[in-house]
Amino acid sequence: MTRSGRKLIAGVVLVLLLAAAMASWMRVGGGDPRALPGFLPGALRGWLGDSPLPEGFAMGxxxxxxxxxxxxxxxxxxxSEVRVQEGDRVEQGQVVAVLDTEALQAHKRQARAELRQAEQERQHALAVVEQRESELDFARRDLDRLQRLSRTDQFVSEEQVDQARTGVRSAEVALRASLVQVVAAEAAIEAAQASIERxxxxxxxxxxEAPRGGRVLYRLAEPGEVLGVGGKVLTLLDLGDVYMVIFLPTPAAGRVPLGAPARIVLDAAPEYVVPAEVSFVAPRAQFTPKQVETQSVRESLSFRVKVRIAPELLARYESLVKTGLPGVAYVQLRPDLPWPEHLEPRLPPPRSSLWPSTPPAPSSD
Structure with a gap:
């Protein structure tokens, strides 16, 4: 075949690829001219195969x-109540569900009644203490009077003095018993207060309450269901901690430092490049999962690497975050090498749709 014939065939193939890319752009990108520069390279890479990355980069x-x-x-x-639906945004500390508390309210009323009873018993015990103190004071004065009379040779028998001394001891014992009743009543008050607090x-x-702010992923229980201790009601997604887990072969994983810059490109929106960084590298290797695809021949062992998107960036694009979307993460292994042009960060406008907006229809005027 002549050189001109080969050029003709190559030109036809290129035209066909461009036509297919334009068709995909019209179907996926909505025909927005602003999306074409970012979408076209990704589409062509999808048909022609991923172009080899420069030395110093890895992907998964x-x-x-x-x-x-x-x-x-x-x-x-x-x-009793579930106040949110799947997909709702919740804030940390927001009440999202409520259990029935009728039995607890009954226990609380019972504890309050026990508290009132204990307070009354304490008041009674204090009154008895005052009585016993008065009796003890009278018994001591009586003993002192008899002892003075016995020293002045007045007619006071030894038996009378002993009886007075016994009366003092009996009054002291009675006072101590009354004080014990006061302590028991105060302990009952503390127990009742503790029951109320519990x-x-x-x-x-x-x-x-929601332990973190995020989005409701699953609603696992409905009002009326009886749940045990630890029964799950909702599952939340913490939209401040979004990441992609990839697997890198041993040669690449050994050169990945924590905090290394990374880029994420989603299959759903190849025209956007999301900046991220490496937040975790597994300390142990494992066999490569079957679903992992790499550019080179698959290694027998690989390391799990977590590529995390910055929380401040997620806060700006929270409405666009959707878990489960597949994509590719690129990791920079050498900080002295610049990123390829097609992996420079490109982000949609905040609070916009994931897809490029469709340009308005031309006016009929």
Whole structure:
């Protein structure tokens, strides 16, 4: 075949690829001209195969994930109310579900009644103490009077003095017994107060609060269900901790430092490049999962690497965060090498749709 023939065939293939890319752009990108520069290279890479990365970079595929937090019951009980639906945004400390508290309210009323009874017993014991103190004072004065009379040779028998001394000891014992009753009443008051506080804590724990701000992923229980201790009601996604887990072969994983810059490109929006960084590298290697695809021949062992998106960036694009989306993460192994042009960060406008907006239809005027 002549050189001109080969050029003709190459030109036809290129035109066909461009036509296919334009068709995908019209179908996925909505025909927005602003999305074409970012979408076209990704589409062509999808048909022609990923172009080899420069030396000093590594890549792996994975899915967007976020930390999942369960909202569970501390106490067993009947679920009275669930205040959120799947997909709702909740704030930390927001009450998202409530358990029935009728039994707890009854325990609280009982504890308050016991507190009132203990306070009355304490008042009675204090009155008895005052009586015993008065009796002891009278017995001591009587003993002193008899002892003075016996020293002045007045007619006072030894028996009378002994009886007075016995009366003093009896009054002292009675006073100590009354003081013990006061202490017991005060202990009963403390126990009743502790019971009230415990019931109040249980009532407060019956209002289930979101431990973190995030989005409701699953609603696992409905009002009327009886749950045990630790029964799960909701699962939340912490949208401040979003990441992608990839697997890198041993040669690349050994050169990845924590905090290394990274880029994430999602299959759903290849025109955008999300900046991230490496937040975790597994200390032990494992066999490469079957779903992992690499540019080079698959190694027998690989390391799990977590590429995390900065929380401040997530705060700006929270409405666009969707877990489970597949994509590719690129990791910089050498900080002295610049990123390829097609991996420079490109982000959509905040609070916009994931897809490029469709340009308005031309006016009929």
């Amino acid at each position: 595929n994975g899915r967007i994930e976020a930390t999942e937090v369960d909202v569970a019951t501390k106490l067993a009980g009947r679920l 019931v109040e804590v249980d009532i407060a724990d019956s209002a289930l």
